[in-house]
Amino acid sequence: SQTIHQWPATLVQPVGSPLSLECTVEGTSNPNLYWYRQAAGRGLQLLFYSVGIGQISSEVPQNLSASRPQDRQFILSSKKLLLSDSGFYLCAWNSGLETQYFGPGTRLLVL
Amino acid sequence: EDKVVQSPLSLVVHEGDTVTLNCSYEVTNFRSLLWYKQEKKAPTFLFMLTSSGIEKKSGRLSSILDKKELSSILNITATQTGDSAIYLCAVVPRGGAQKLVFGQGTRLTINP
Numbered sequence: 001s002q003t004i005h006q007w008p009a010t011l012v013q014p015v016g017s018p019l020s021l022e023c024t025v026e027g028t029s030n031p032n033l034y035w036y037r038q039a040a041g042r043g044l045q046l047l048f049y050s051v052g053i054g055q056i057s058s059e060v061p062q063n064l065s066a067s068r069p070q071d072r073q074f075i076l077s078s079k080k081l082l083l084s085d086s087g088f089y090l091c092a093w094n095s096g097l098e099t100q101y102f103g104p105g106t107r108l109l110v111l
Numbered sequence: 112e113d114k115v116v117q118s119p120l121s122l123v124v125h126e127g128d129t130v131t132l133n134c135s136y137e138v139t140n141f142r143s144l145l146w147y148k149q150e151k152k153a154p155t156f157l158f159m160l161t162s163s164g165i166e167k168k169s170g171r172l173s174s175i176l177d178k179k180e181l182s183s184i185l186n187i188t189a190t191q192t193g194d195s196a197i198y199l200c201a202v203v204p205r206g207g208a209q210k211l212v213f214g215q216g217t218r219l220t221i222n223p
Contacts, residue, residue, distance in 0.1 A: 032209060043115075043199060043213040044154075059210075090153065098143045098203045100211060102153035 002027035006091050006103035013110055019064075019078040021106050023091030026072065031093040033074040034100060035066055038088040050074060086110045113138045117200050117214035125222050128190050132217045134200030135182040144183050145211065146174055147199040154199055157185075190221045 003026045013019060025031050032051050036044040046059045048066035056066050063082050067075045074091055086109050092100040114137045124130055136144065143161045147154035158167040160176035160183060167174050171190075176183045187194055197218050201211040 034210075036213075041216075041218070043117075043215040044201075044211070045213075046210055049210060094209055096209070098209050099145060099156055099159055100209070101156065102147075104152045 002093070002101065004091060004093055004101060004103040006089075006106055008106060009104065010107045011109070013081050013108065015083055015110055016080050019076070019081050019085070019108070021076040021089055021091075021108075023074040023076075023103055024072055025093045028072070028093070028095060030071060031095060033068060034092040034094075035074065035076050036090045036092065038090060038105075040087075044090065048076070081110045083110050113202065113204055113212045115200055115202050115212050115214035117198075117217050119217060120215060121218045121220075123220045123222065124190060126190060126192060128221075129186065129188045130190060130219060132185040132187075132198050132200075132219070133182065134184070134214055135180075136200075136202045136212075136214075137181065138202050138204050138212070140205040141178070141181075142203045142205045142209075144176055145201045145203065146183070146185050147201065149197040149199055149216070150195075157198075187219075192221045192223055195219060195221045 005024050034049045035047040038044050050056050050068045064078050089106045091103040094100045116135050118133045145159050146157040148157055158174045165176040171188045174185045197216040199216045200214045
């Protein structure tokens with residue numbers, strides 16, 4: 001069966017520091033991968049998606065970037081964090097069908 | 112721009128009550144609608160509704176898609192405290208990489 005991992009689970013970072021969040025998927029090959037951000041009490045906003053290695057599409061202009069160095073690895077990065085980057089970051093995958101399956105998420109607090 | 116609106120944003124009921132959550136959407140080219148339940152962390156998948164499958168049921172939960180009204184409802188009967196969660200509705204437009212457009216979510220609280 002497929003499993004999706006995210007780490008770290010929680011992160012507290014100062015403003016201006018770099019960020020790297022990692023997501024990996026097991027039990028499937030060539031998945032579509034997605035990064036979402038969820039602000040407190042809000043719905044999910046799609047940040048990036050990838051249909052293959054090295055292929056990244058950005059949905060909103062922002063302070064973040066994404067990379068997919070391996071088939072089942074998706075990384076979310078920032079060179080300098082802003083206060084507004086705080087939130088709950090969720091990685092998701094699907095196999096080309098509609099239903100997306102989510103990882104456990106990373107709660108980021110920028111101070 | 113594709114848009115999904117859920118109502119109410121928050122709902123508090125007593126255990127045993129029946130609740131109905133609403134989701135309306137504006138999508139250029141509709142493909143499917145999904146419902147998720149989010150407790151502490153990751154949203155978990157509940158239902159997918161499409162033109163060929165407009166009604167789904169699982170235990171005390173059921174959902175209907177109304178393509179004419181561009182909306183969907185999620186019903187929960189005989190609610191339990193374990194049903195307390197945020198319920199998210201998302202729409203998948205045709206084309207692209209199955210990008211989900213989410214509503215704001217409904218926070219449901221079931222009091223004993």
